[in-house]
Amino acid sequence: xxxxxxxxxxxxxxxxxxxxxxxxxxxxxxxxxxxxxxxxxxxxxxxxxxxxxxxxxxxxxxxxxxxxxxxxxxxxxxxxxxxxxxxxxxxxxxxxxxxxxxxxxxxxxxxxxxxxxxxxxxxxxxxxxxxxxxxxxxxxxxxxxxxxxxxxxxxxxxxxxxxxxxxxxxxxxxxxxxxxxxxxxxxxxxxxxxxxxxxxxxxxxxxxxxxxxxxxxxxxxxxxxxxxxxxxxxxxxxxxxxxxxxxxxxxxxxxxxxxxxxxxxxxxxxxxxxxxxxxxxxxxxxxxxxxxxxxxxxxxxxxxxxxxxxxxxxxxxxxxxxxxxxxxxxxxxxxxxxxxxxxxxxxxxxxxxxxxxxxxxxxxxxxxxxxxxxxxxxxxxxxxxxxxxxxxxxxxxxxxxxxxxxxxxxxxxxxxxxxxxxxxxxxxxxxxxxxxxxxxxxxxxxxxxxxxxxxxxxxxxxxxxxxxxxxxxxxxxxxxxxxxxxxxxxxxxxxxxxxxxx
Numbered sequence: 001x002x003x004x005x006x007x008x009x010x011x012x013x014x015x016x017x018x019x020x021x022x023x024x025x026x027x028x029x030x031x032x033x034x035x036x037x038x039x040x041x042x043x044x045x046x047x048x049x050x051x052x053x054x055x056x057x058x059x060x061x062x063x064x065x066x067x068x069x070x071x072x073x074x075x076x077x078x079x080x081x082x083x084x085x086x087x088x089x090x091x092x093x094x095x096x097x098x099x100x101x102x103x104x105x106x107x108x109x110x111x112x113x114x115x116x117x118x119x120x121x122x123x124x125x126x127x128x129x130x131x132x133x134x135x136x137x138x139x140x141x142x143x144x145x146x147x148x149x150x151x152x153x154x155x156x157x158x159x160x161x162x163x164x165x166x167x168x169x170x171x172x173x174x175x176x177x178x179x180x181x182x183x184x185x186x187x188x189x190x191x192x193x194x195x196x197x198x199x200x201x202x203x204x205x206x207x208x209x210x211x212x213x214x215x216x217x218x219x220x221x222x223x224x225x226x227x228x229x230x231x232x233x234x235x236x237x238x239x240x241x242x243x244x245x246x247x248x249x250x251x252x253x254x255x256x257x258x259x260x261x262x263x264x265x266x267x268x269x270x271x272x273x274x275x276x277x278x279x280x281x282x283x284x285x286x287x288x289x290x291x292x293x294x295x296x297x298x299x300x301x302x303x304x305x306x307x308x309x310x311x312x313x314x315x316x317x318x319x320x321x322x323x324x325x326x327x328x329x330x331x332x333x334x335x336x337x338x339x340x341x342x343x344x345x346x347x348x349x350x351x352x353x354x355x356x357x358x359x360x361x362x363x364x365x366x367x368x369x370x371x372x373x374x375x376x377x378x379x380x381x382x383x384x385x386x387x388x389x390x391x392x393x394x395x396x397x398x399x400x401x402x403x404x405x406x407x408x409x410x411x412x413x414x415x416x417x418x419x420x421x422x423x424x425x426x427x428x429x430x431x432x433x434x435x436x437x438x439x440x441x442x443x444x445x446x447x448x449x450x451x452x453x454x455x456x457x458x459x460x461x462x463x464x465x466x467x468x469x470x471x472x473x474x475x476x477x478x479x480x481x482x483x484x485x486x487x488x489x490x491x492x493x494x495x496x497x498x499x500x501x502x
Contacts, residue, residue, distance in 0.1 A: 281384030
């Protein structure tokens with residue numbers, strides 16, 4: 001039986017765990033809720049499918065079943081696992097996606113390198129994803145494709161199955177035309193995306209950038225433009241747009257350009273934050289801190305995250321304000337997503353050197369200014385740090401959204417705590433009550449963290465109340481529902497997700 005809804009995503013919708021010598025599928029534990037929200041749509045169709053990839057030593061004869069049937073609380077659905085070799089994965093993901101696409105998407109032109117890209121391999125992998133989706137899709141089905149490493153899937157799928165509806169969602173920033181058009185494959189990518197019925201983005205700026213790229217490369221016309229809703233306008237910040245194109249016309253086809261900010265699972269986080277275990281962890285952390293204020297920074301080891309720049313700001317803070325020495329500590333969590341990539345190893349080494357310098361300059365026998373954690377912290381433990389922190393310091397140089405900032409606000413059941421947030425994070429257009437800062441300005445960075453540390457309680461609570469309101473409004477279920485509303489504008493719409501299932 002073919003599927004009414006096919007989701008195409010690089011991740012499998014479960015975790016594979018070995019128990020008693022057998023592989024079993026466990027519910028994905030990711031707290032940001034994207035995978036559960038995607039699966040929740042399966043509950044509203046007769047049959048659903050998910051397409052992902054899985055590493056195989058021999059792609060012609062993999063040691064796993066290419067298609068498995070899953071039955072969980074979201075219903076029954078098939079998972080097609082495309083066998084990819086280690087070299088295919090390296091070229092498709094680590095080289096093409098991370099060395100060529102990633103720096104362009106985040107507007108780091110100086111880090112772009114397309115010389116090692118094997119473009120035929122990228123095409124082949126995308127073709128295989130499209131083939132799998134075409135095989136699973138029922139007549140007139142909806143195929144929902146996710147993220148930039150599958151840019152070519154819509155174009156290939158339209159060739160194979162002109163009857164299906166195709167949606168695409170970008171989980172990263174989308175840059176302006178003068179940056180995106182550095183890619184030599186720009187027109188091939190854009191023409192593929194224009195075979196979608198809906199192309200979705202986190203915030204209006206990314207949608208506007210996409211439209212500008214499209215119009216630089218094609219004769220597409222904007223046929224609909226709307227004013228951005230007030231909660232997505234953060235006055236005076238870098239990523240704010242006041243109006244956005246929502247429909248394009250090209251070759252007698254319409255393409256809806258959607259905006260749906262991804263959120264967090266507010267209910268789940270508040271449940272964890274309100275537990276006795278969380279209270280115990282918070283108390284342990286505060287006892288260990290003593291009278292020190294805690295500044296918490298959480299992110300990946302990536303040049304887009306601005307980790308070194310933030311540490312340099314903390315060093316200047318201690319230089320300029322000697323009274324803070326011994327009174328404040330920075331917990332800097334920087335987790336390497338891929339240890340095999342040289343660029344991330346270099347950043348990690350620079351972070352470690354900077355932390356060592358700060359601690360060497362200012363540390364004493366009973367006070368260490370910076371604690372560096374380079375491994376992932378279990379989520380329930382992280383909630384304890386969110387609740388114990390006086391300030392969350394989240395200052396990426398570029399970020400598609402940033403869920404850490406939203407998790408921090410969601411965890412603060414006490415209504416207290418200050419958030420310092422880069423205005424170049426997509427979340428900044430929603431979280432205008434944070435202390436927004438330009439991370440490219442040393443003075444702005446230094447003043448923002450000092451302001452947050454000195455902020456009166458009344459102001460902290462006013463800001464946090466508004467932060468929590470917006471995070472609750474644009475939670476992960478609302479993200480799914482908004483994209484469903486966008487799909488309902490095409491002939492065969494996406495059923496509304498069950499909000500309670502997300």
